[in-house]
Amino acid sequence: MAGSERPIVIVGASLGGAKAAEALRGAGYRGGIVLIGEEHERPYERPPLSKGYLLGKEAREKLHVHPPQWYAEHDVTLRLGTPVVAIDPAARTVTLADDGEIGYHKLLLTTGSVPRRLPVPGADQDGVLYLRRVEDSDRIKAVLRPGARIAVVGAGWIGLEVAAAARAAGAEVTVLESLELPLLRVLGREVAQVFADLHRDHGVDLRFGVQVAELTGADGTVGGVKLADGTELAADAVVVGIGISPATALAEAAGLEVDNGIKTDQHLRTSDPDVYAAGDVANAYHPLFDRHLRVEHWANALNQPQTAARALLGQPDAVYDRVPYFFSDQYDLGLEYVGYVEPGGYDRVVFRGDPATREFIAFWLSGGRVLAGMNVNVWDVVDPIRELIVSRRVVDADRLADPAVPLTDV
Numbered sequence: 147m148a149g150s151e152r153p154i155v156i157v158g159a160s161l162g163g164a165k166a167a168e169a170l171r172g173a174g175y176r177g178g179i180v181l182i183g184e185e186h187e188r189p190y191e192r193p194p195l196s197k198g199y200l201l202g203k204e205a206r207e208k209l210h211v212h213p214p215q216w217y218a219e220h221d222v223t224l225r226l227g228t229p230v231v232a233i234d235p236a237a238r239t240v241t242l243a244d245d246g247e248i249g250y251h252k253l254l255l256t257t258g259s260v261p262r263r264l265p266v267p268g269a270d271q272d273g274v275l276y277l278r279r280v281e282d283s284d285r286i287k288a289v290l291r292p293g294a295r296i297a298v299v300g301a302g303w304i305g306l307e308v309a310a311a312a313r314a315a316g317a318e319v320t321v322l323e324s325l326e327l328p329l330l331r332v333l334g335r336e337v338a339q340v341f342a343d344l345h346r347d348h349g350v351d352l353r354f355g356v357q358v359a360e361l362t363g364a365d366g367t368v369g370g371v372k373l374a375d376g377t378e379l380a381a382d383a384v385v386v387g388i389g390i391s392p393a394t395a396l397a398e399a400a401g402l403e404v405d406n407g408i409k410t411d412q413h414l415r416t417s418d419p420d421v422y423a424a425g426d427v428a429n430a431y432h433p434l435f436d437r438h439l440r441v442e443h444w445a446n447a448l449n450q451p452q453t454a455a456r457a458l459l460g461q462p463d464a465v466y467d468r469v470p471y472f473f474s475d476q477y478d479l480g481l482e483y484v485g486y487v488e489p490g491g492y493d494r495v496v497f498r499g500d501p502a503t504r505e506f507i508a509f510w511l512s513g514g515r516v517l518a519g520m521n522v523n524v525w526d527v528v529d530p531i532r533e534l535i536v537s538r539r540v541v542d543a544d545r546l547a548d549p550a551v552p553l554t555d556v
């Protein structure tokens with residue numbers, strides 16, 4: 147019988163995995179914990195890779211989730227540079243790339259996500275760069291020099307944050323986006339326009355509604371971008387940020403239910419009762435929204451593992467019902483967003499403050515209820531915005547728009 151002397155195994159040694167190990171120890175679990183990751187760097191956080199670290203303002207040592215000695219001090223076996231290649235749910239084992247096998251008592255998958263590749267000719271040349279890992283950030287940093295011509299494909303979070311870092315380094319930046327505005331699916335037209343204006347004001351050449359047909363170059367090194375309309379742009383490097391795919395291959399091969407990520411219940415338990423999932427890879431049932439949600443943001447990878455850890459230790463009240471939250475920094479604009487809105491899932495946007503000043507709060511409403519809010523260069527308002535969302539009460543839009551009225555009173 148695979149007894150409780152078998153360890154809890156966590157696959158994916160990044161923010162989610164490291165926080166799960168911490169939460170297990172925090173909950174008093176004294177059994178074995180094996181944290182397995184394919185990267186060679188000990189668990190680190192990714193947000194600085196497109197901001198402070200890329201800008202050269204934040205040191206590499208600051209990226210890590212825990213100091214090096216933390217793992218031994220907490221009796222967590224950290225296996226880095228070790229891809230897991232298979233899970234056998236019946237035998238409760240994971241197989242490592244070196245053919246080693248580890249039995250588990252419970253398994254947590256925090257395998258995260260991987261960047262989507264640009265499916266055009268020439269995309270495999272040197273100088274075509276993606277951003278997920280610390281070494282990717284190092285490669286991009288190396289090409290962000292004064293006067294360098296940087297083409298960025300995708301005006302999502304990666305594209306815009308890299309564009310801001312590239313401008314700060316003095317590079318010439320062109321952003322190529324297939325939709326009509328940046329961040330359109332997340333923010334909708336009204337608020338997305340603020341980001342188009344922001345980047346134009348900082349000298350970025352933004353091209354919307356364009357299709358990249360080919361990456362040109364010579365001798366295996368990228369030299370430019372050819373668009374579907376025949377336009378050609380010269381580029382010393384091309385940074386691609388066109389979204390991610392959840393890393394579900396292991397789970398799928400193991401027969402777990404996978405649909406836009408690994409499907410879990412509100413306890414973050416997968417279709418196999420001994421296997422849990424958290425972070426970018428988890429498509430978790432969210433009781434507040436009464437639907438499954440897969441959230442590709444830092445706070446989710448920070449907080450979900452606490453619920454997963456408690457749930458897999460058998461605590462039935464461990465339910466993940468936090469409202470999604472994320473942040474971004476671009477130039478001198480800082481923002482926080484709390485809530486969740488599907489594309490087209492709102493009927494009104496209310497601004498508190500003038501978006502042209504880039505100091506405002508935007509609210510997305512449906513039927514008079516606040517679904518989400520984003521504070522831009524306005525601080526300490528996330529709690530009351532979250533409260534508006536959770537309470538589901540109908541608000542007075544005029545009062546919501548009036549900065550003189552406290553958010554607790556709209």
Ligand SMILES: Cc1cc2nc3c(=O)[nH]c(=O)nc-3n(C[C@H](O)[C@H](O)[C@H](O)COP(=O)(O)OP(=O)(O)OC[C@H]3O[C@@H](n4cnc5c(N)ncnc54)[C@H](O)[C@@H]3O)c2cc1C
Pocket residue numbers: 157158159160161162163182183184185191192193194195196228229230231256257258259260277278279304393396424425426427441442443444445447471472473474475
């Ligand atoms: C450049 C960048 C900037 C970001 N900035 C922000 C931000 O400002 N705000 C915000 O809210 N979010 C931000 N995010 C998103 C945030 O970083 C992610 O949501 C978060 O990293 C998800 O954590 P995770 O642990 O679930 O997965 P990941 O961070 O993807 O980690 C998964 C780990 O599992 C490993 N792994 C996968 N498969 C296997 C396997 N078979 N065997 C062993 N190991 C495996 C991977 O190598 C990886 O190390 C940013 C992301 C990036 C890339």
Ligand SMILES: NC(=O)c1ccc[n+]([C@@H]2O[C@H](COP(=O)([O-])OP(=O)(O)OC[C@H]3O[C@@H](n4cnc5c(N)ncnc54)[C@H](O)[C@@H]3O)[C@@H](O)[C@H]2O)c1
Pocket residue numbers: 196299300301302303304305307322323324325328329330356357358386387388389390442443444472473474475
């Ligand atoms: N501040 C933050 O929260 C932050 C910062 C960086 C990264 N991230 C996370 O990292 C992940 C990757 O970010 P991302 O920016 O790559 O994804 P994204 O989903 O945020 O944006 C992708 C963008 O690329 C566009 N696009 C897709 N295919 C295209 C194509 N062929 N040509 C041109 N444009 C195309 C999309 O319309 C979209 O605007 C996401 O999970 C994101 O949440 C978050």
